[in-house]
Amino acid sequence: SARVQTVDPQRHGRYYKLLKTFEQETGTPVVINTSFNVRGEPIVCSPEDAYRCFMATNMDALVLERFVLYKDEQPNARTYEIDEYLAQFDLD
Numbered sequence: 001s002a003r004v005q006t007v008d009p010q011r012h013g014r015y016y017k018l019l020k021t022f023e024q025e026t027g028t029p030v031v032i033n034t035s036f037n038v039r040g041e042p043i044v045c046s047p048e049d050a051y052r053c054f055m056a057t058n059m060d061a062l063v064l065e066r067f068v069l070y071k072d073e074q075p076n077a078r079t080y081e082i083d084e085y086l087a088q089f090d091l092d
Contacts, residue, residue, distance in 0.1 A: 005033070014066075040089040056085045 009016040023029040036044040038057060044050045047064055054062040055074065062069045 038086065038089050058086075 007016050007019060019029070019031065022031060036050065036053065038053060041053075042049075044053050050062060050064060051069075053059075054069070054071070055076070060071055062071075
């Protein structure tokens with residue numbers, strides 16, 4: 001199933017600019033959004049949840065408001081056992 005969401009420059013300025021830039025770079029005027037969690041865990045609800053999920057999965061970057069975090073620049077990136085963590089959850 002899908003739920004269409006619209007973005008306008010007055011209410012969603014930064015996201016609107018991101019989408020327009022994405023369209024200019026790729027020729028694709030849409031993006032697909034999904035829930036931010038690992039199957040079996042609650043959906044991310046805070047910056048702390050987002051960082052924990054980011055560090056414990058195979059994501060390369062995390063954007064929070066005006067901040068962009070790259071996994072390989074995080075001081076504790078090597079301490080997370082990503083494969084072990086993800087193995088706890090059943091695949092679809």
